[in-house]
Amino acid sequence: MRDAAQMPIVGMAGGGQLARMTQQAAIALGVSLRVLARSPGDSAAKVVSDARIGDDRALADLTAFAEGCEVVTFDHEHVPGPHIEAVAAAGVPCRPGADALRHAQDKLVMRERLSALGAPCPAFRHLPAATATADLAAFADEHGWPVVLKATRGGYDGKGVWVLREPDDALVERVLADGVDLMVEAHVPFRRELAALVARSPYGQGAAYPVVETVQENGVCVEVLAPAPDLDTDRAVAAERLALEIADKLGVTGLLAVELFETEDGLIVNELAMRPHNSGHWTIEGARTSQFEQHLRAVLDLPLGSTEPTARWTVMANVLGGDDPALYERMGHVMAHDPAVKVHLYGKDVRPGRKIGHVTAQGDDLAQTRSRARKAADYLRRGRKENP
Amino acid sequence: MRDAAQMPIVGMAGGGQLARMTQQAAIALGVSLRVLARSPGDSAAKVVSDARIGDDRALADLTAFAEGCEVVTFDHEHVPGPHIEAVAAAGVPCRPGADALRHAQDKLVMRERLSALGAPCPAFRHLPAATATADLAAFADEHGWPVVLKATRGGYDGKGVWVLREPDDALVERVLADGVDLMVEAHVPFRRELAALVARSPYGQGAAYPVVETVQENGVCVEVLAPAPDLDTDRAVAAERLALEIADKLGVTGLLAVELFETEDGLIVNELAMRPHNSGHWTIEGARTSQFEQHLRAVLDLPLGSTEPTARWTVMANVLGGDDPALYERMGHVMAHDPAVKVHLYGKDVRPGRKIGHVTAQGDDLAQTRSRARKAADYLRRGRKENP
Known part of the structure; x- marks a missing residue:
């Protein structure tokens, strides 16, 4: 039992950028984040003092890591369900639990379950x-x-x-x-892609962020527009309700991102993720409570935070790696060009096409805000080179 | 020389909450923060992977710490000037430099210099x-x-x-x-206390945050109102200019906080600080660029960020320690009571009167926003107990 004077330790299996950004939220809340990373050079391991190096797919590593944690959670879907069950059986709650998480680990399990629940699926x-x-x-x-x-x-x-x-x-x-x-x-002939991000706590409290539009290129999310422009209010509410209902029915604890297709006829579920999600990075600046803080609050069974937006429009653009590794120099140029754009870099080596960071712009005019975010992200990738 | 593919290491001497919150900004920018802390239990040492344990007043510790850093900066004023000069002479720039910093280390030196510059002093x-x-x-x-x-x-x-x-x-x-x-x-018969926070880079770029009102009790800042309510525009501009001019004349690199008395006749300088400052904690949520990011940008000679406010009113209230160490439980109650208030805890043991965190509220109505921040801070200190 934790002494009342101590702050809890949250264990996050995985050392990627989601764990890295969760560290920023953990610092504010005064809770200790422990990560289980494959290598000391992993994105999160670089910025977390309590980084354990190991393989989160190996039961022994996961068990040793979990010892002393108030709760264990995940920055990816790759921890085997039986390992999660073993950790939980040893007395450390895992959130989401293995039963919920398998719907994010296995697309067939997800489709079968969601179809049985009557959620719209292809x-x-x-x-x-x-x-x-x-x-x-x-x-x-x-x-x-x-x-x-x-x-x-x-x-x-x-x-x-x-x-x-x-x-x-x-x-x-x-x-x-x-x-x-x-x-x-x-194949779903969709008009565009949306994402509904919600949180659910073990107590059963739910909170929904405004539904966003996600723009993909070659299967990779390049841009998120928050809120989704010109989204019918009824449809927005339907998307939020659908995500909250899935979270409830699947017993999700923590964040749930529901990737959706918007078609002429309505919404169709594409994928699920049970962790902070790329479609929610905009919340760091764009919502009162960032998705990373919200995830911590949810898995700790703390009351959830306000999801109210902080600006009319928030646009997030992913920064993909290019050919030139001189990222720091390019960051300086972006800062000079747009002093209000927020740069987030993940401490990763630059490799072509790899997600190495993101940028966020906020404003009253969508086209302008979007242009600012895209310009900053493109410059961080390529510098002055023309688009290929 | 740093390879262009590498991100710089910023060394911060001191392991307090200012270094702790600087870590949140360093994570976003992808720069590595190294702290020199007296103990592994220090506020910043708990959350920084590259925490060196040593005494920043001991030259050998400081020199070893500085090796490999792109720049060294400070979360307090206690590093002796000759040590700073020695580190700089060894090739690691210190920002602010010893010549500037002594005006924040020695109140007599500050008074003599500011008076010579014609700045209003008692x-x-x-x-x-x-x-x-x-x-x-x-x-x-x-x-x-x-x-x-x-x-x-x-x-x-x-x-x-x-x-x-x-x-x-x-x-x-x-x-x-x-x-x-x-x-x-x-003794200055002041109406209230204000603070002007500016940043200055080695290149000479300057940026000013909106002037705030600081409320003190028993010599300790308990509350910051941003921007300062009912402040005459000319006076606000005068305060910003005064702070920028002091930064320029003293050769400050990094942040400069100028604590001011507002009197019937105008402004009088009270104190200077050359680092992130308690009067600037509101900028984490309340300005496009937090003071912690701004300090990193300034000491790295990166272009400075926008200081534009993100809300009509932002109110920060310090959380002081009370008698009861069960802080985590009280945080849960505060979150339930006000889902939009932001809690920042510093990872410090609770001791009566010690600054152990702060809370931030934002809104369109000053009285309401102020009440929310004060209630949250009071509850974190005392729980349900009546004010003494």
Whole structure:
């Protein structure tokens, strides 16, 4: 038992930028963040004094890490469910728990559960390895091309997702040969992508952030507009309710990000994440309570914070790595060009296409705010070079 | 020389809450913060991975700490000037430099310099130990009672400052016996206290935050109102200009806080600080660029950030320690009561009267915003107990 005079330790498995930004929130709340990182050079390990180095997929490392924590949470989906159950059984609550988290770990489990709950999902079908190409063909016969082939587990940022406009048995066989479990979904002709971010505490309190629009390029989120422009109020409310209901029905504790397609007819669930999410980075400046603070409050079963926006428009643009590693020099130029843009760098080596940071702009005019964010992000990636 | 692909290391001597909050800003900018703390339990040492333990008043510790830093800066005024000069001579720039910093280290040096520059100061006089009581009496004869007795060096939060309404030779002798160097100042009949916070970079760029009102109790700042309510625009501009001019004339690099008395006739300089300052904690939420980020930008000679306010009113209230150490439990109650108030705790043990954190509220109505901040701070101190 923690003494009443002590502040709790929150353990976060994973050493990426989500844990790094959670450290900023932990510093304010006076709670201690402990991370389990693969290497001392990981994004979060660089800025957390209590960084344990280990493999969060190894039970022994996870158990040693969890000892003394008030609660364990995650900056990614890769910790095996049985390990999480073992830690919980040893007396350290894990939030989200293994039962909830598997809906973010396995897209097939998620689809089956959400469909059973009546949440709007595209048609889908598991593709057992023995009959995968035939099952895919049958699915496409029924639902039409294109179809979306997905690895049920382990994908991120567009990896593990393939849009097929026609049969491609060679691709399917190649992926299966890597031991990947596959499913197929109907392709959704969406107008744009939205994200609904909510928090839920063990006590059952829920809080929803304004629904945002996410802009993707090559399967990677490049921009988030908060709130989603021209979103019908009823639809915004429906999206928030849907996310809160999913959080409740799945027993999520902590944050839940629901990635949505907006179609002519309404909303369709794309993916779930149960942690701080790229679509919520705008909240650091753009909401009274950042998603990182909110996640800490939720997993600690503290009362949730206000999600009220702080400006008319907040636009976040991801900074992807380019060819030139001289990021610090470029940051200076961005600061000179726009003294009000906020730069967030993740302490990662620059590699082409890698998410190495983000920028946030706020203002009363959406087009202007968006332009400021994009310019800053583009400059941090490329400097003066023209777009390719 | 730092490789262009690397991010700089900023060394901050001192392990207090100012260094702790600077870590939050360093994480965003992707620069590495290294602190020199007296103990691993210090406020900043708890949250900085690169915390060196040592005495920043010992040259060997300071020199070892500075090695590899792009720049060294300070979270307090206690590093001896000759040590700072030695570090700079060894090739690591110190910002502010020793020449500037001595005006924040020695109140007599500050008064002499500011008076020579024509900045508005109260009458003052050094009190050499041999003639102190007689000199004080002569000063009071000339300027009237009360007078303000001050230790020229080492005071903070009202310590080292005594308001004398009549002669008190016993006090003077007692303080002198402790080896304290003394000065006396005329007592300023002020209407209220203000603070002007500016940043200046080595390049010479300056940036001023809106002038704030600071409310003190027993010599300790308890509340900051941003911007200062009902402050005449000309006077606000005059205060900002005065602070920028002092920063320029004294060659300050980094932040400069100028504590001011507002009198019937105008402004009078009270104290200077060359670091992030309690009167600027409101900027974490209340300005586009927090004072901690601004200090990093200034000492790194990066372009300064926008000081634009993010809300009509931002009120910061300090959280002082009370009798009950169960701070975490009280934080939960504060969050339940006001989901939009922001709590900042410094990771310090609770001791009566000690600054252990602060809270920030924002809103359109000053009285309401102020009440919210005070209630949260009072509750964190005392829980449900009535004010004494």
